[in-house]
Amino acid sequence: KLVVLGSVNADHVLQVPSFPRPGETLHGRNYQVIPGGKGANQAVAAARLNADTGFIACVGDDAFGINIRENFKMDNINIRGVKMEPNCPTGIAMIQVSDSGENSICISAEANAKLTAEAIESDLESIRNAKYLLMQLETPLCGIEKAAQVAKQARTNVILNPAPARELSDELLACIDVITPNETEAEVLTGITVTDNESAQEAANALHGKGIEIVMITLGAKGVWLSQNGRGTLIEGFRVEALDTTAAGDTFNGALVTGLLEDLPLESAIKFAHAAAAISVTRFGAQTSIPSRAEVDAFLAE
Numbered sequence: 001k002l003v004v005l006g007s008v009n010a011d012h013v014l015q016v017p018s019f020p021r022p023g024e025t026l027h028g029r030n031y032q033v034i035p036g037g038k039g040a041n042q043a044v045a046a047a048r049l050n051a052d053t054g055f056i057a058c059v060g061d062d063a064f065g066i067n068i069r070e071n072f073k074m075d076n077i078n079i080r081g082v083k084m085e086p087n088c089p090t091g092i093a094m095i096q097v098s099d100s101g102e103n104s105i106c107i108s109a110e111a112n113a114k115l116t117a118e119a120i121e122s123d124l125e126s127i128r129n130a131k132y133l134l135m136q137l138e139t140p141l142c143g144i145e146k147a148a149q150v151a152k153q154a155r156t157n158v159i160l161n162p163a164p165a166r167e168l169s170d171e172l173l174a175c176i177d178v179i180t181p182n183e184t185e186a187e188v189l190t191g192i193t194v195t196d197n198e199s200a201q202e203a204a205n206a207l208h209g210k211g212i213e214i215v216m217i218t219l220g221a222k223g224v225w226l227s228q229n230g231r232g233t234l235i236e237g238f239r240v241e242a243l244d245t246t247a248a249g250d251t252f253n254g255a256l257v258t259g260l261l262e263d264l265p266l267e268s269a270i271k272f273a274h275a276a277a278a279i280s281v282t283r284f285g286a287q288t289s290i291p292s293r294a295e296v297d298a299f300l301a302e
């Protein structure tokens, strides 16, 4: 069993010719509201890949919050831990995608800010009973730290995707079994700029020094630097035509934990996650881009 703890966002996406300057009004197009949020994306990825997935989160009592719980159910996610916060909007991201392919994003936590240590009291038993707990950093640290401590005591394996980047306490890092930063996040956590294999291993060693056994630094299209017991290797990704990399990291994490739940060796679990993430970058949006198990199996069989 897998438990994911994390955020839910409504992504309000607009295509723009360029980013408006202060005081300027521009005509955008193709307005879409797409389900997102790192926690939700990772839970959806795992569930679509057939992991037995429960989700701990807070949504608002708005139309999006009501609908998204139904969507989660349709993806076979156990939503007992998805709380609805009265008189509160669901978390949002305002996303502008320019014609040159750059994006500009502003997020507001809203209901996600309610996922505190007190709010997850009723979820601790499900964390204790899980084989893996997967978390990110878009919800309050007190809730994340509480969940990590409870998991550690119960020998539930803890996977942390430390995104968005921020510094973390040694106490929290000591509870983590597998960490999956990208290059920016690895630098914020360790102070080491990742530019090549040597610096990736240095950053990994710094994280091993905090008590984390397995470090996977994601390198975008290049793949992942996997380090265990101070020894690292590059696990290359798949080459695809990238259309939109939104949720690539989330799809990677959801797929990775699915592979680990199925007791795949680390390198095979990473290959599986690379395939799922590669498919997601060929499609637009967050949860709209996450593939099913059949699609990933077909991709790997090619």
Ligand code: ADP
Binding pocket: 163, 182, 183, 218, 219, 220, 221, 223, 224, 237, 238, 239, 240, 242, 245, 247, 248, 249, 250, 252, 273, 274, 275, 277, 278, 281
């Ligand atoms: P994040 O999106 O969190 O910054 P990365 O950019 O490192 O994370 O990407 C995470 C994973 O997504 C990579 O390890 C890889 O599997 C996949 N990925 C990302 N970008 C591409 C791409 N352009 N082509 C193929 N796979 C990609």
